[in-house]
């Protein structure tokens with residue numbers, strides 16, 4: 239579809255360019271007879287009336303996709319799913335990286351274009367291109383697939399100064415991936431980056447701690463316990479953030495709390511630990 243504003247009319251069964259509802263003489267005459275007068279109606283019609291009617295039948299029975307497009311999208315998702323299953327059974331997929339790089343060619347092309355647009359300083363265009371990719375994948379029953387797209391979109395939103403929308407998207411992502419530990423780990427990590435960017439370092443530490451816990455839980459799930467850093471010393475992010483927050487002296491105490499909690503990592507009481515750490519750092 240060349241024109242982004244085109245919509246599918248469910249009455250006419252075709253794509254149309256929406257128009258304003260017709261000029262309404264009844265309203266015009268009615269208002270002329272009142273103190274309000276006809277001027278507000280003219281202003282409303284010319285400047286404020288939304289283009290939300292079918293240009294052929296004047297109905298507002300629109301949907302984003304035609305049934306054929308919907309079917310096409312479904313087929314694309316299914317193909318991708320088959321491709322991913324194949325890769326997984328071949329043991330090629332690293333769980334940390336998620337499913338990037340397993341979309342169909344059309345989507346990969348969109349993502350490439352989005353990257354280029356973003357590099358050229360056109361963030362809003364990049365976001366629109368990602369949205370197009372999301373059109374196909376956000377309906378996928380497995381959110382793991384759409385996740386990298388959401389992540390990219392949030393990053394672009396942020397870098398384009400649309401911070402509020404980025405945070406809103408993080409909330410959406412959070413509710414979408416509630417059970418999936420690896421996705422939550424990545425999500426917290428993204429939020430950590432953004433808070434660091436905003437120089438909100440205490441908040442950034444909180445997100446970083448959550449990200450590590452979720453990553454480590456994922457390691458446990460995958461039987462890769464040897465990769466868990468039980469001492470919280472391998473990653474310098476925490477110390478660096480504490481330094482930036484001018485809480486360097488508190489981090490050691492916070493680390494001890496976390497190390498102790500890691501004695502029983504599988505049953506770690508996430509909100510309690512997080513609160514303890516945060517209270518310590520706030521002192």
Ligand SMILES: [Zn+2]
Pocket residue numbers: 247248249250251254292293294295296297
């Ligand atoms: Zn129509």
